[in-house]
Amino acid sequence: xxxxxxxxxxxxxxxxxxxxxxxxxxxAAAAPLGLNVxxxxxxxxxxxxxxGILVLAxxxxxxxxxxxxxxxxxxxxxxxxxxxxxxxLGIANPWLSILFAMLVGLFIGSVFGIGxxxxxxxxKGSEMTVSTYVGFSVIAFMNMIWLSLPYKxxxxxxxxxxxxxxTTISLESSFGGVFNNFMAFTIGDPVTGLSIxxxxxxxxxxxxxxVGVFMKSKLGMAMSAAGSNPAFTKSxxxxxxxxxILGTAVSTALASIGIITYAQSYGFLxxxxxxxxxxxxxxxxxLIGGASINKAKISHVIIGAFLFQGILAVALxxxxxxxxxxxxxxxxxxxxxxGIILYALSKTKGGSK
Amino acid sequence: METRYLLNMENISKEYFGNRVLxxxxxxxxxxxxxxxxxxxxAGKSTLMNILFGMPVIHSTGGFEGTVEIDGKPxxxxxxxxxxxxxxxxxxxxxxxIPGFTVTENIKVGxxxxxxxxxxxxxxxxxxxxxxxxxxxxxxxxLSDIGLSIEEYVKVAGLPIGYMQFVEIAREIDKTGxxxxxxxxxxxxxxxxxxxxxxxxxKTIASKGIAIIFITHRLDEVMTVADSLTVLRDGEFVARKDxxxxxxxxxxxxxxxxxxxxxxxxxxxxxxxxxxxxxxSIEDFHVQMPGExxxxxxxxxxxxxxxxxxxxxxxxxxxxxxGIMGLYESEGTVRVFGEELDLKKLGNAxxxxxxNVSEDRRGVGLLLDESIENNIxxxxxxxxxxxxxKVGPMKLFDSKKAKDHALDMIKLLDIRCTGPKQxxxxxxxxxxxxxxxxxxxxxxxxxxxxxxxxxxxxIGAKKLVLEYLVKLNREKGLTIIMVSSELVExxxxxxxxxxxxxxxxxxxxxxxxxxxxxxxxxxxxxxESVGNE
Numbered sequence: 001x002x003x004x005x006x007x008x009x010x011x012x013x014x015x016x017x018x019x020x021x022x023x024x025x026x027x028a029a030a031a032p033l034g035l036n037v038x039x040x041x042x043x044x045x046x047x048x049x050x051x052g053i054l055v056l057a058x059x060x061x062x063x064x065x066x067x068x069x070x071x072x073x074x075x076x077x078x079x080x081x082x083x084x085x086x087x088x089l090g091i092a093n094p095w096l097s098i099l100f101a102m103l104v105g106l107f108i109g110s111v112f113g114i115g116x117x118x119x120x121x122x123x124k125g126s127e128m129t130v131s132t133y134v135g136f137s138v139i140a141f142m143n144m145i146w147l148s149l150p151y152k153x154x155x156x157x158x159x160x161x162x163x164x165x166x167t168t169i170s171l172e173s174s175f176g177g178v179f180n181n182f183m184a185f186t187i188g189d190p191v192t193g194l195s196i197x198x199x200x201x202x203x204x205x206x207x208x209x210x211v212g213v214f215m216k217s218k219l220g221m222a223m224s225a226a227g228s229n230p231a232f233t234k235s236x237x238x239x240x241x242x243x244x245i246l247g248t249a250v251s252t253a254l255a256s257i258g259i260i261t262y263a264q265s266y267g268f269l270x271x272x273x274x275x276x277x278x279x280x281x282x283x284x285x286x287l288i289g290g291a292s293i294n295k296a297k298i299s300h301v302i303i304g305a306f307l308f309q310g311i312l313a314v315a316l317x318x319x320x321x322x323x324x325x326x327x328x329x330x331x332x333x334x335x336x337x338x339g340i341i342l343y344a345l346s347k348t349k350g351g352s353k
Numbered sequence: 354m355e356t357r358y359l360l361n362m363e364n365i366s367k368e369y370f371g372n373r374v375l376x377x378x379x380x381x382x383x384x385x386x387x388x389x390x391x392x393x394x395x396a397g398k399s400t401l402m403n404i405l406f407g408m409p410v411i412h413s414t415g416g417f418e419g420t421v422e423i424d425g426k427p428x429x430x431x432x433x434x435x436x437x438x439x440x441x442x443x444x445x446x447x448x449x450x451i452p453g454f455t456v457t458e459n460i461k462v463g464x465x466x467x468x469x470x471x472x473x474x475x476x477x478x479x480x481x482x483x484x485x486x487x488x489x490x491x492x493x494x495x496l497s498d499i500g501l502s503i504e505e506y507v508k509v510a511g512l513p514i515g516y517m518q519f520v521e522i523a524r525e526i527d528k529t530g531x532x533x534x535x536x537x538x539x540x541x542x543x544x545x546x547x548x549x550x551x552x553x554x555x556k557t558i559a560s561k562g563i564a565i566i567f568i569t570h571r572l573d574e575v576m577t578v579a580d581s582l583t584v585l586r587d588g589e590f591v592a593r594k595d596x597x598x599x600x601x602x603x604x605x606x607x608x609x610x611x612x613x614x615x616x617x618x619x620x621x622x623x624x625x626x627x628x629x630x631x632x633x634s635i636e637d638f639h640v641q642m643p644g645e646x647x648x649x650x651x652x653x654x655x656x657x658x659x660x661x662x663x664x665x666x667x668x669x670x671x672x673x674x675x676g677i678m679g680l681y682e683s684e685g686t687v688r689v690f691g692e693e694l695d696l697k698k699l700g701n702a703x704x705x706x707x708x709n710v711s712e713d714r715r716g717v718g719l720l721l722d723e724s725i726e727n728n729i730x731x732x733x734x735x736x737x738x739x740x741x742x743k744v745g746p747m748k749l750f751d752s753k754k755a756k757d758h759a760l761d762m763i764k765l766l767d768i769r770c771t772g773p774k775q776x777x778x779x780x781x782x783x784x785x786x787x788x789x790x791x792x793x794x795x796x797x798x799x800x801x802x803x804x805x806x807x808x809x810x811x812i813g814a815k816k817l818v819l820e821y822l823v824k825l826n827r828e829k830g831l832t833i834i835m836v837s838s839e840l841v842e843x844x845x846x847x848x849x850x851x852x853x854x855x856x857x858x859x860x861x862x863x864x865x866x867x868x869x870x871x872x873x874x875x876x877x878x879x880x881e882s883v884g885n886e
Contacts, residue, residue: 218748221727222735231717235680235709236732237700295722 012290015343016307019288019336023311026318033321038187038194040314046180046197047309050265051285052204053258054278055305056211057251058286062296063215064247065227065240066120068283071131074116075255076275077142078109083260083269084165087174088153098175098264105256113252117245128293135279139272146271169269175260176267179203200265207257212298214250223247228294277337284308284337311336357425359384359564360405360441360533365419367400367411374400375417378590380583382533385562387555389575389596391608392585393875394666394838398568401585402535406436406443423532440532442525444539450517452510457485457492459509460524466491495527498561499554515547522554526563534558535566540574541667552578570665572601572876584608605872609840622827624657626848631688632656632800632832633707638685640669640676647672647683648856654800654834656690659826661847661864662836665875669856670836671712674802678702678709680717689800703736708798710789712805712836714782718789721778725770726752726759728777728788733795762791766821783814790818794825801825804836819846840871 009017031037054072061069082105091097116134123130147164151157155173156165170176182199214220226233226243233240259278263269286296289304315332360382367375375397382388392398403411404421407430411417421428423439430436450459466488467481492505501519503512509520518539525534536555540548555578559565567579575582576596584591584607591607633654640647647669654660664670676683679699687694689705702709711717720728733739734750740758742751759773766787770780777788786806793801803822807815823846825831837843843850844864852859854877862870 213747213749216750218734218738218741218750221731221750225720225723225731228722229717229720231680231713232720232731234699235678235711235717236735237679237703238735239699 015340016288016290019307019311019340023307023314026311026314029322030314030318033318035317035321036192039192040317042193042195044306044310044313046195046200046265047313048306049197049200049204050262051258051281051309052301052305053207053261054255054282055258055285055289055308056208056298056301057254057258058282058291059211059215059251059296059298059301060223060247060254061251062286062291062293063220063224063227064244064251065230066117066127066131066244066248067293068128068286069131069248069251069255070128070279070283071116071134071138072251072255072258072279072282073135073275074112074138075105075109075252076259076278077138078112078252079105079256079259079263080142080269080271080275081105081108082256083171083174083263084149084151084156084169084271087155087169087171087269088151090153091174094175094178098178098260101175101260102257105260106253109253109256110249113249114245116252117248120248121241121244132279136276139276143272165271167270167272167274169271171264171267171269175264178264179261180265197265200261203261207254208298208302211250211254215298219246280341281308281337284340287340287343308336356383358382358422359424360566361420361422361425362401362405363420363422365401365404365417365421367397367404367417369414373588375404375588376590377419378585378588379593380566381593382564382566383581384532384564385559386580387559387565387567387578389567389569389579389582390585391569391575391582391604393608393840395587396585396608397588398585399537400588402443402537402566402568405430405441405535406433407431408433437528440528440530441535442528442531442533443535443537444518444521444525445537450509450520453508455506455508456496456503456512456520456523457489457505459520460492460495460505460527461488464528491527492523495523498526498557499523500557501554513547515543515550518543518547518551519554522558526558531563533564533566535568537568538570539567540569540571548574570876572604572873575604576601601873602869605876606867606869607872608876609868609872624827624830626655626658628653628655630656632658632690633834634686634688635673635677636686636688638673638676638683638687640672640681640683642669642672642675642681645669645672645675646856647676647853649685650853650856650858652851652858652861654832656832657826657830658848659822659833659835659846661843661850662834662853663838663840663843663850663871663875664853664859666838668854668877670838670853671804672856673853674709674712674804674834674836677707677802700736703732703796706797706799708732708793708796708801710786710793710801710803710806712808714785714789714809715778718792719777719785722776724774725763725768725777725780725788726755726773729759729762729773729791729795730755732792733797736796739795758795759791762795766791767817781810781814783810783818786810786814786818790821798831800832800834802834802836805838806835807837807839807842822846840875 030040057072057075058069082101085104086097086101091100120127120130149165151165156169158164158166179199180197184195184197184199187194215224222238223243223246226238226240230240285304285308286300288307289300291300319332358381362380365375365378378397378401380401390398404417412431421430428439430439451462466484468484470480470482473480489505496503496505499519499522503516509517525531539551543551552574555565569575579596581593581595583593586608631653635650635652638647638650644667650673662670662673675681677687679696679702683696687696689707692705694705695701715721730740734741740751740755741748756773763770763773768784768787770784777785780788806818819842822833826833835843835847847864849861849863851861852874854875859874859877862874
């Protein structure tokens, strides 16, 4: 019996136990502090589904052997380009608008991803360092692009001056909330009850399912093999470099879908420096879910995204209640996300790839 | 009068975790003589040298038995610096030189000559300045001692490989009181003219009264320079001979000589092998595999035969399968049943029905974290689109079919495991090898290449694997190419054995050819073996 308990414990791992414990503690503390638990939970669920696809983008990257993709900002800007183009064209139907944004995002993301993958093939062994800087650089580069894109739509550009895009762009007239409101319902009181964004959750789970199917296909399995043992894969007649490019491209393309899903739920597009740290949050989430730099599964994504976003959604109001002064929630978020990345990286065995 | 020996190692035995690698070995070297130490890979040469140098690997595993005497006095060498104090030096096979330093600096590193300065008077020796003039003088002397005319101020980085070796030698010579130098396969990386030069230098050094232990596989070199030799085989002392009393053939026999054990029981043989029915023909084949370079090989392998490729480590035998499979860059022509392989195209050999079991089981042969089932079916799925079900445009993995097949293979090859879902990494070596074999057989090959099929697996599994190979050959008519360092294994299984030496074909032998023939071929005495034909 104790052996079985130990093997269960080994499977879950200490950090995840701590995180789960922490999550349950703050959840338990919420009610006595006079917070509305069901709305907190609703918040956690919404954030879980809206962030989920960005976390999912880690799976093909890790499986194809490039490690944790800190550079999903590349896919994020691809998605933002798609979304802004949809607004610029003024597509009125929200479903058509989001479909257009995603298709453009997918296309640009795949192209970026292929180039990014070729770059990562040149820096084997230090992919994660390079991807971090690619992520940062692309944000800085896009800051210039956002200022100079020749968009004309009043929704996009600063009202004064007539040039350069705003930092936040409302999606009210395009595709804001289109998934969230689809088949949405509320349990209990319409104002304070637990609201469930059915469409958003369905879309997230559908994407997970599709990625899962892809990973079980001939191509997906070749890609995973390339990540776990390049020499073996090569001896089975598979071009490892191509598989790594494929993994990077799929990861980047997923990130572009991810940011559009995120934005429609949030109701705004955030340009400029807003996506700077999103790569880190996704990495932290998938690691909390149980992934390592060599292996990531869909289940890690679903669990990790929920725990990470759940803690942020619940800890923020609780922390503000306990310590009303200061901006503690942000500090907690930084501690958790960077702490878990540090923990996971220290756990990996150097040079094991 | 009894001969005076500079070095006298007597009755040396060494055990690594219950595995005896040296059994009562003697080694005696006279002052100023070149003494060759010979034996196959794994004969115990390196262990003996590690003992001589007091390497930590010896003393951390329980030391050794036997006595070491230097100049007639018992010597205790339990750390490398003590060996240095006794005047024993080593010229390494891999150069231990600092590329950015000059020749002088490399010769003198660690033993710099220094002059006191004002600061050093207060703060110790580390702050003395280097006396470059006397260091240069010493370096020059050492270089001229070995008859090498390079400028002592050039950087090592740009020197040809042969010269780097000479700088190493100069460094050892420069040590004061050096009495014995060990050369560990010094000619392995040199070109022919460089090797000749090195042998000259060795003679020069020996004429100055310094004894040399010369470790090599090359018989011709031994005959040219050595005065005497000691042969080891499987950790046992075989003989000490003076060169003038022996011949190349005798040395070869001493190195190989062992009774041919029967590793495999006889099986009914109804095969008809014909020189007109060629399964694979290799012409002028070159492979750029580091450490196992193949430099132009021609082979014709008949349909239905078990063809062995043998030779010492590093001579290129392992390069052949890796080149055919496209894992390393290769040149030349390989025809499979008359069709030419595209060597540039990865996986082309697989598509032509050639399966390969890699010599590097854990590194190349397996996905250690994946299940046995995935390991077995992976290649077949990727190459032949077996174990795939089509759902619309998607090619999905058919896990049920894969599981059934894996169960069949587990039963067929007797893979000891908890089930097809167990990870390959958690299996024992022998069972891992069976998984590799199962993977190769799953693509239903016409030619099977197995490299080092029994490396690191226990005797029971060894017999089973070898017997299964014979069974496949006899019953299914599978053409098998077996690459192995174990001559016994090759001789008990194969119809013909090609011995590769220095990246080239030394000779094709029959399993019942004499030990001397094998020894000569492996030691690369190509000229003589050609002469015998």
